[in-house]
Amino acid sequence: MSGEYVSTTNACKLCTPIGACLAFRGIEGAVPFLHGSQGCATYMRRYIISHFGEPIDIASSSLGEKHAVFGGGPNLKQGIINVIKKYRPSLIGIATTCLTETIGDDVPMIMDEFKREFLHEGLGPILVHASTPSYQGTHMEGFRLATRVAVETVAGSRPREVAKKGLNVFPGFLSPQDIRYLKELSRDFELPMTILPDISQTLDAPILREYPKIPRGGTSIESIQGMASNCASVEFGFTVTDELSSAHFLEERFKVKAFRMGTPIGIRESDRFFAILEAISGRPTPPWHKDERDRLIDSMVDGHKYMFGKKVVVYGEEDLVTGITSFLAEIGARPVLCATGGKSGGLKEAIKKVTDGILDTMPHVVEDCDFWEIEGLSKELCPDLIMGHSKGYKIARALDVPLVRIGFPIHDRLGGQRILHIGYRGAQMLFDRVVNAIIGKRQRDSVVGYGYF
Amino acid sequence: MNVNILEERTGQVYEKGQGPFSLKCNLDSLPGAVSQRACVFCGSRVVLYPITDALHLVHGPIGCAVYTWDIRGALSSNRELHRLSFSTDLRERDVIFGGEEKLEASLLELIERYMPSAAFVYSTCIVGIIGDDIQAVCKRVSQKTGVKCIPVQSEGFKGNKRAGYEAACNALIELVGSGPIDGISPFSINILGDFNLAGEIWIIKDYYRRMGIEVVSTITGDGKVKEIQRAHGARLNVVQCSGATLSLAKMMEERYGIPYIRVSYFGVDDMADALYRVADHFKDKRIMENTRSLIKEELDSLYPALKEFRKDLKGKRAAIYVGGAFKAFSLIKAFRLLGMKVVLVGSQTGTREDYEELEAVTDPGTVIVDDSNPLELSEFLKEKDVDIFVGGVKERPIAYKLGIGFCDHNHERKEALEGFIGMYNFAKEVHATVMSPVWRFVPRKEMRS
Ligand code: SF4
Ligand code: SF4
Numbered sequence: 022m023s024g025e026y027v028s029t030t031n032a033c034k035l036c037t038p039i040g041a042c043l044a045f046r047g048i049e050g051a052v053p054f055l056h057g058s059q060g061c062a063t064y065m066r067r068y069i070i071s072h073f074g075e076p077i078d079i080a081s082s083s084l085g086e087k088h089a090v091f092g093g094g095p096n097l098k099q100g101i102i103n104v105i106k107k108y109r110p111s112l113i114g115i116a117t118t119c120l121t122e123t124i125g126d127d128v129p130m131i132m133d134e135f136k137r138e139f140l141h142e143g144l145g146p147i148l149v150h151a152s153t154p155s156y157q158g159t160h161m162e163g164f165r166l167a168t169r170v171a172v173e174t175v176a177g178s179r180p181r182e183v184a185k186k187g188l189n190v191f192p193g194f195l196s197p198q199d200i201r202y203l204k205e206l207s208r209d210f211e212l213p214m215t216i217l218p219d220i221s222q223t224l225d226a227p228i229l230r231e232y233p234k235i236p237r238g239g240t241s242i243e244s245i246q247g248m249a250s251n252c253a254s255v256e257f258g259f260t261v262t263d264e265l266s267s268a269h270f271l272e273e274r275f276k277v278k279a280f281r282m283g284t285p286i287g288i289r290e291s292d293r294f295f296a297i298l299e300a301i302s303g304r305p306t307p308p309w310h311k312d313e314r315d316r317l318i319d320s321m322v323d324g325h326k327y328m329f330g331k332k333v334v335v336y337g338e339e340d341l342v343t344g345i346t347s348f349l350a351e352i353g354a355r356p357v358l359c360a361t362g363g364k365s366g367g368l369k370e371a372i373k374k375v376t377d378g379i380l381d382t383m384p385h386v387v388e389d390c391d392f393w394e395i396e397g398l399s400k401e402l403c404p405d406l407i408m409g410h411s412k413g414y415k416i417a418r419a420l421d422v423p424l425v426r427i428g429f430p431i432h433d434r435l436g437g438q439r440i441l442h443i444g445y446r447g448a449q450m451l452f453d454r455v456v457n458a459i460i461g462k463r464q465r466d467s468v469v470g471y472g473y474f
Numbered sequence: 475m476n477v478n479i480l481e482e483r484t485g486q487v488y489e490k491g492q493g494p495f496s497l498k499c500n501l502d503s504l505p506g507a508v509s510q511r512a513c514v515f516c517g518s519r520v521v522l523y524p525i526t527d528a529l530h531l532v533h534g535p536i537g538c539a540v541y542t543w544d545i546r547g548a549l550s551s552n553r554e555l556h557r558l559s560f561s562t563d564l565r566e567r568d569v570i571f572g573g574e575e576k577l578e579a580s581l582l583e584l585i586e587r588y589m590p591s592a593a594f595v596y597s598t599c600i601v602g603i604i605g606d607d608i609q610a611v612c613k614r615v616s617q618k619t620g621v622k623c624i625p626v627q628s629e630g631f632k633g634n635k636r637a638g639y640e641a642a643c644n645a646l647i648e649l650v651g652s653g654p655i656d657g658i659s660p661f662s663i664n665i666l667g668d669f670n671l672a673g674e675i676w677i678i679k680d681y682y683r684r685m686g687i688e689v690v691s692t693i694t695g696d697g698k699v700k701e702i703q704r705a706h707g708a709r710l711n712v713v714q715c716s717g718a719t720l721s722l723a724k725m726m727e728e729r730y731g732i733p734y735i736r737v738s739y740f741g742v743d744d745m746a747d748a749l750y751r752v753a754d755h756f757k758d759k760r761i762m763e764n765t766r767s768l769i770k771e772e773l774d775s776l777y778p779a780l781k782e783f784r785k786d787l788k789g790k791r792a793a794i795y796v797g798g799a800f801k802a803f804s805l806i807k808a809f810r811l812l813g814m815k816v817v818l819v820g821s822q823t824g825t826r827e828d829y830e831e832l833e834a835v836t837d838p839g840t841v842i843v844d845d846s847n848p849l850e851l852s853e854f855l856k857e858k859d860v861d862i863f864v865g866g867v868k869e870r871p872i873a874y875k876l877g878i879g880f881c882d883h884n885h886e887r888k889e890a891l892e893g894f895i896g897m898y899n900f901a902k903e904v905h906a907t908v909m910s911p912v913w914r915f916v917p918r919k920e921m922r923s
Contacts, residue, residue, distance in 0.1 A: 027579040028580035028581075039537070083505045089602070100507075228875055232872070
């Protein structure tokens with residue numbers, strides 16, 4: 022707790038392995054596997070299901086008391102065998118839990134043994150391991166780490182071919198709709214992209230005649246293998262450290278040029294992203310995307326007075342908070358509190374970067390905080406609007422302030438997987454929702470009850 | 475049956491009519507099989523969670539606490555401390571050097587902030603490994619603050635949910651017996667094993683009130699520490715369902731000589747049966763009369779309403795997968811009342827006796843399954859061509875992704891399903907999902923038309 026409290030009340034973060042499982046879910050044919058006791062996997066599945074409305078099978082090594090004493094190796098191996106039998110996966114993404122980290126299971130060694138004992142050369146799924154004790158970091162570290170180890174294990178094993186004209190994109194934890202938007206850009210710029218992870222189908226799937234063991238979609242193993250030979254990488258998120266950065270890894274190891282930027286939420290960061298796409302594809306932005314930008318600005322003019330000076334509290338994952346804050350600054354709102362349960366140490370700087378030159382006063386930036394603290398600060402700051410995932414609803418309700426839901430989890434509304442946050446189109450949707458939330462509140466509170474604004 | 479089951483699990487699946495009945499259960503979950511089960515901690519948390527004026531502090535890393543934050547529909551008539559999520563949020567340093575200090579400081583901090591009537595401290599997996607002495611910490615803090623702090627030995631890996639029920643009951647018995655019991659009616663009960671989801675306990679309490687019976691405490695739905703402390707003053711423990719609080723009833727029988735009966739409040743038969751048995755116990759003419767007229771009154775208004783649903787639902791096929799098997803019995807009867815057929819029934823943690831009884835009450839061809847997983851369940855649903863699946867949140871997408879209706883019958887539900895009115899709500903929900911026109915657009919049905 023940023024020094025103030027010892028205990029945590031209503032955490033504003035999730036544990037590390039859930040992030041890893043979500044990222045592994047974005048790889049084609051992959052099964053996330055938690056090495057630990059059964060409860061963690063079941064809890065995480067429930068949590069994810071409530072947002073996406075999708076089944077998510079997370080296998081577990083189901084450790085019991087004796088394994089905690091003698092080590093979980095045999096269960097891990099048995100579990101992998103059962104997953105192979107049942108799912109025929111192309112990749113198994115193994116994330117450790119607090120339990121197995123603490124009893125000190127040497128997962129890389131167990132995996133090596135397993136490969137020697139059970140997998141004939143080149144056969145069987147790829148095994149990837151992310152070390153994710155949750156007493157270090159949050160779900161975002163887990164997400165980034167899983168992405169990175171997938172790249173290290175799969176792409177890192179290949180000699181670099183002659184540079185192709187493809188782009189690696191590491192979006193971080195965005196919505197399936199966001200990922201679909203990136204794919205659309207890939208088509209429109211005629212620029213092949215390898216987006217990792219790609220949850221656009223796996224966590225937003227259609228109803229099928231047969232229940233698929235592993236949902237369709239996700240980044241293919243083949244395209245991950247080709248990442249080292251793409252010409253550049255774009256990675257969203259100012260707070261991603263070098264150790265967790267996949268783009269950084271590919272640059273260091275294979276000299277794949279890395280563009281590390283903020284999540285493209287709002288105009289300026291989207292401009293930056295489109296400029297990169299133009300540069301790499303050698304094509305101008307297609308006119309219909311320019312049109313979207315024009316319409317966005319037009320609507321911002323229409324709505325600017327409603328937003329001017331409106332105080333907003335933003336909370337959630339650092340990179341999402343940064344992007345939203347950047348957007349809010351652009352539309353004339355005044356972000357007053359930027360809060361996160363993460364503690365990358367980089368949020369303040371990131372916020373400064375995206376608000377510099379637009380905001381006179383920096384918002385209050387708090388890392389490693391919980392909703393108890395956010396609520397306390399919000400009461401002092403009297404915001405007009407709150408933006409974040411659904412767990413801030415209690416605060417919004419207590420303060421009688423509208424909550425515009427973004428990110429993950431959204432457990433009290435339908436369609437979290439279809440929220441678009443990024444690009445001009447995403448900014449447009451955010452803008453409409455935000456302005457209408459403000460107008461709606463004013464309308465509700467008004468004694469006159471105007472039917473027009 | 476044409477379903478692909480992991481070899482090691484074949485003993486945990488049985489189809490009625492196929493050979494003599496045998497079902498293995500109470501086994502450890504198979505590694506890698508994506509069990510729908512939870513952990514010891516989850517079991518304890520389910521049982522104790524609805525105590526509204528106690529502090530529930532989860533000692534461990536953040537996940538265990540954050541995934542159980544306000545996820546159940548247990549309502550309160552006064553304080554709502556249970557809807558907050560408290561954690562010691564252990565970090566690396568604590569894991570290395572021990573978390574006792576942080577636990578003590580957290581407890582003191584939270585007790586000062588909230589002034590709870592008691593505090594439960596749950597230990598999680600990692601605490602079991604690093605070996606914090608939470609008992610000692612609880613004792614110290616109780617002495618310092620005067621607020622009773624009760625350790626719950628719920629290290630996740632030490633078994634499944636049922637072990638968690640035990641741990642919770644062991645914690646509860648520490649409260650029972652410390653309150654005054656004068657003025658309690660000779661016709662008095664405790665309601666055990668009801669969690670006041672969607673206000674259900676208020677429905678049940680009202681029935682007992684109308685019968686002329688005093689409810690001393692509700693354990694743990696809408697639970698209040700002071701009332702639980704007086705629970706030993708009641709003359710009968712009425713224990714519902716799953717067995718979550720059964721061991722508490724047994725302990726109370728041993729310690730205080732309070733007899734118990736097991737009941738279920740789901741479905742018409744079981745609900746009426748529960749009230750009659752309680753009335754029977756007290757052998758009081760007035761109570762018996764009240765009970766009779768209450769049930770008549772309720773049924774008179776319920777049956778005509780159910781008839782409407784029955785018209786549409788007759789012959790439809792249902793599948794059930796629940797945490798404890800006890801609830802499954804009531805559900806089978808409830809579906810029968812609606813004219814429906816149960817073709818699959820299973821539970822996460824049923825016992826041998828549970829499954830034997832299930833075998834006895836189901837129709838031939840019904841599949842009975844222990845500790846199943848999504849792949850298996852989905853294959854059963856398809857194979858048995860069901861119209862509705864009843865389960866919890868984790869089962870919902872399995873049904874929906876196949877284009878099958880679903881009814882949430884778990885702790886997250888927001889609809890009251892107990893009591894006579896609950897049967898009506900249940901029928902309404904089943905009807906709403908089975909009769910929805912959306913299914914005609916899903917691939918499974920499109921294929922046929
Ligand atoms: S033990 Fe660790 S991994 Fe498991 S739920 Fe708790 S915090 Fe998450
Ligand atoms: S760490 Fe243990 S107690 Fe916590 S959720 Fe996982 S299995 Fe349960």
